[in-house]
Amino acid sequence: MIVDESGPRDNTVPRVRPARPRGTLVRGGSLRARRARTGIALVSPAFALVAVFVLFPLAFAVYISLTDWPLIGPYHFTGGRNYTELIHDPVFLHSVLFTLLYTAIVTGPILVLGYAMAVFVRANWPGSVVFRTVFFLPFIVGLATESFMLLLELQPDSGAIDAVLGKLGLASSSTAWTVHYGLALGAICVFVVWFASGLTMMILMGGMQGVPGELYEAADVDGATWWQKERRITIPMLRRNIALSLIISVIGSFLAFNQFFILTEGGPGTSTEPIVMWIYQEAFVAYHLGYATAGAIALVIVVGIISAAQFYLLRDDADAPRRAGRRR
């Protein structure tokens, strides 16, 4: 019998499909759909919590920012007027610039000091645990408590800071730190670097202890110096840790409140008033809740943009080792 290969196919004859990669075989991708459903089911509780406690309040805050919401009494929809006033408000703009300045001043020293402390305590030598504890202790005690302690120590004539600096001949024993812009900013920046570098140390130290020792041994064989090993091995391997510590540090600086509220109350005048304190004053002193919320939304957007930019710029290309492997 001659079989006409080009003739019409008998649709009643079942066809054998070619083998497909495992996992996509069953009924036109239904496994993938099932996996998707399972994934959605697993994340839905978390998403519901985020929706209820983050997204809905955020959306409501956006609505409030479009009104003249007072502490009590009726409110009116004002559209974008709060935002328009915001960009023409010299006090708000000053608080933004001051926050940027403060962030710029403290971020670098926190990273450098934290890195130095991490290098100092990363090895398990006798006493390293004690130093780790001592360096991390300021972060544990908390910013508010330490701000109150510093407030007392910064008092002219009675505080320890003036007493020590006076003995060393570096300052007058009656220096009024908290009521002069430059002195107050300097004192707070030094204080915050001391406070926050312990956290950076912990983040970086964890990364350093995860760097394979063989890399350093190979570098030693090649005759690398200490600095060369730090620059060529440690720092590249800590890219993610450095990114994390920088993001935490920058966001923390943008949200700074306690230290300024306790030490200077934003003064003298509004010279040391960061954004969050401006929001606080507008909301809970002036009772302009709609206007304050507009400032808060602006802050959320700015922090989001800066964080996204940092994530992008400091991203760790996870594919890089594989690509390097293929090149080999």
Next chain:
Amino acid sequence: MNRRTLALLSAAALLSAAAAGCSSSGSSPAAVAASPGSANFGVNATGTVQFWARTVSKTLAQKLVSEFNATHSNLKVKLTLTSINDDTTSLATSIRAGDPPDVVGLNDIDMPTFTRNGSFLNLTKAIALLPYEKYLSPGHIGLATYNGQEYGVPYWADLSVLWYNKQLFSQAGLNPNDPPTTYAQILSDAQAINKLGNGIHGFTFAGDCEGCLGFTVQPGIWASGSYLTSGPIGNQTATISGNQALVQALTLYRDMWTEKLVPDNDRTDDGPTWGQDFVAGKIGIMPGGYGQIENLATPAELATEFADAPLPGADGGYSTFDGGDDFAIPAAAKNPSGAWEFITWVLQTQQQEQYPDLGATPIRTDLLTPSYSAAHPLDAVALKALGHGYAPVGLIYNQAFNVPQGPWFQMFTTAVYDGNMSLALQQGQSGFTQLLQQAAS
């Protein structure tokens, strides 16, 4: 679900709702029917009264509530303490939610924020029936009044007085029973005490605490019959430029500063340590709160070392800042009659006379009798000043006086520390005017 099940569930829901209604505060039919001024308002009320008080009055509130509950079987008061910085927002939130307390002890300076919105019950008729109505603190009543109607009644007073150290007065050759009654005497007494040396200063003030300065400096201005703002709420104007009483007050503090009659660290004293140098016996004269020193000093020190006097004006007279709290009943309170019964019980003489021992001053000037003065000589001074007391009525007090960014502190700093009086008055006039215009718009 069949019909029978549905009916059972419905019945259960109705029973639950009824039970919940019975157990909620203010369930008394009499309480619902009574209104301020009516015969049964505040009489034999039943149920529970939810009372919110600020933590600053914790000792007083707890004692009063405890005694009230011990002596009233059908009406109970449940106390909730609210944080100092959060009390207004908590109250506003509860009012917005339609579930406010039955009575609130609100910082009197915050009363206008609520009274102008109809948030509180109008108590004018009920207050008029009180036998001691005309003796109630005028400053507290002023802050509770809006458009001629009274929405609150005084709860307790936190008054500013002039503290002085009798022993230092004696050592400096001054008469310890003759406290200063003019600015000139304050200055000369401070100069005399300052000469004692050994770390002793003639005067002290919390130089970085704008609220403390508003509390202690303004009464001297009021004693001269002058004020920093005038007019009714919504149509107020600043009266800073050309205000001679203000200039005299700022000049007194400028002299204290330039003549070094105050410790250097006064410049950075933003409140938490205010008064400690006085209690340590290092200061001759200190304007401050009655309760402030009463709480810091020991009974022995109060009996032998320290004394107080009214805060004088430049050339005499005296006044005080009528601080403290007002009672108010939210308009949506569930048990207003019970709340008023509790309030009137607190205002009775027996309860009021306990105030000095609890760090507070009563709010009825008729309590100032010889026996009261003998029992509480230091508080008697504050109570005497109460009748001459005042507190600025308006919507801008916190913005103007209680933040370092406000025009009050800016004006004080420029005048006292920088020595530029004319610029200070300009800053004050423009700053107050701007805030008043914002509040009116």
